[in-house]
Structures are given as structure tokens and as C-alpha cells.
Amino acid sequence: MSPGVLFGMCEAEKKDLYAVLGASPSDSVQQLRHRYQQLALQYHPDRLRGECSSEAESGVKTFLEVDAAWRILSDQNTRRQYDLQRRAQELKQDWPVDSTVCLEDMTWDQDECVFTYCCRCGGGFSVSEEEVEEETQRRQQDDEEEGTVEGQNRGVVVCCDTCSLSVYVTWSLHRKTPTSKWQQ
Structure with a gap:
């Protein structure tokens, strides 16, 4: 190799x-x-x-x-x-992750300020803009402390609101903020 x-x-x-x-x-x-x-x-x-x-x-x-x-x-x-x-x-992992979903593939709900994605059971996954920003800041601080290479994707595990499935939602550190990107 x-x-x-x-x-x-x-x-x-x-x-x-x-x-x-x-x-x-x-x-x-x-x-x-x-x-x-x-x-x-x-x-x-x-x-x-x-x-x-x-x-x-x-x-x-x-x-x-x-x-x-x-x-x-x-x-x-x-x-x-x-x-x-x-x-x-x-x-x-301690949770059943069904798949990985890119934040950009989720639907932005401006009224609720959350990203949503439909589950195969008919329920949905949602992650707030605040959660994304907090996780991004936390990971950036971890990267600075550990000297990790920047630009890696970040993510969180999100559970379905109806069934037991979870998805891993990923995004790039260098993405546009949701409100600037999805309100256009």
C-alpha cells in the first residue's frame, strides 16, 4: 500500500x-x-x-x-x-447510528431555528443552530489545545423523535452560518 x-x-x-x-x-x-x-x-x-x-x-x-x-x-x-x-x-458506540447526514442536506426551518431531516420511520431528526455553533466552537478549542489539523468535519449524533435510530450529522468548520446561507 x-x-x-x-x-x-x-x-x-x-x-x-x-x-x-x-x-x-x-x-x-x-x-x-x-x-x-x-x-x-x-x-x-x-x-x-x-x-x-x-x-x-x-x-x-x-x-x-x-x-x-x-x-x-x-x-x-x-x-x-x-x-x-x-x-x-x-x-x-453506545447508540445505533443509522447513517451519516451532511448538515447541508438537512432542511433549515427558519421559524424554529433548527435543521431537520426525515427518518425512514416517518419521524425526524433535528439539530439547532445553537447546538451546531456550540459543537463547532468546542471542537475548535480542542483542536487548538491538541494541535489538530483544522478543516476536519465536525458532527453530532442526533436521535429520531419517533424511533430509536440516530444519525451522525456532520459539517465543515469552514461552512457559512445557517442563517446567512439558508435565508437567501
Whole structure:
């Protein structure tokens, strides 16, 4: 295994590579390839030349994450190893996490100031803007104290209001605030 793949595997323990590609662990390699190609075209550095420097930098970072996720998930052996690590991590948790959801994929409810996401049981998951901000600040402080690399995704486990399922809601530290993004 190349050093780049090993580094990617270490990073993979902290990030859901399927979520990076907007995919599911049950997706075929062809489905993963399709998602990778869509995202690679969208965030490729050559496509972002006219953007402002912060948007271009964010796009390049996303492109590198997508590319790293694809390198691991496209190879049968590294995908199997990643899936085993992922499953081992899930077994260590005290709650049944059904899936990982990106905050950007949740619906912003301006009246309640919460993000919502529908559960397969018909219930819903919700996380407040305040919870997101508190978790982001807490993690930033932890990163500063531990000297951790910035820019990693952050997240919280959110329980369904009807059944026993939970989802892990993730977001980037460098995201726009919900009110500025979703009120437009």
C-alpha cells in the first residue's frame, strides 16, 4: 500500500468517506465512480480559476477530500479495510447510528431555528443552530489545545423523535452560518 493510501486510511478513520462522495456503503463501484466524477468536475481546481481565493481554496480542499475518498473506496482491498475499520468504530458506540447526514442536506426551518431531516420511520431528526455553533466552537478549542489539523468535519449524533435510530450529522468548520446561507 502506498504512503498516500496509508495517510488516507488514517484520515478515513475521522471522516465518513461515503458521505464525502454523497454515497452509501451499499453503492457499487460504478455508482461511487459516478458520484466521484460529478464531484471532481464540480470542484476541480481548473474549474475554479475565476472564483475568489477563499472559494477556490475551499473548492480545492473539497476536491482533495473527494479524490482521497475515491482512491480508498475504488480499490477492493482498501475499501474492505476501510469498511472493517468503520464497522469496528460503529460497534464501539453506545447508540445505533443509522447513517451519516451532511448538515447541508438537512432542511433549515427558519421559524424554529433548527435543521431537520426525515427518518425512514416517518419521524425526524433535528439539530439547532445553537447546538451546531456550540459543537463547532468546542471542537475548535480542542483542536487548538491538541494541535489538530483544522478543516476536519465536525458532527453530532442526533436521535429520531419517533424511533430509536440516530444519525451522525456532520459539517465543515469552514461552512457559512445557517442563517446567512439558508435565508437567501
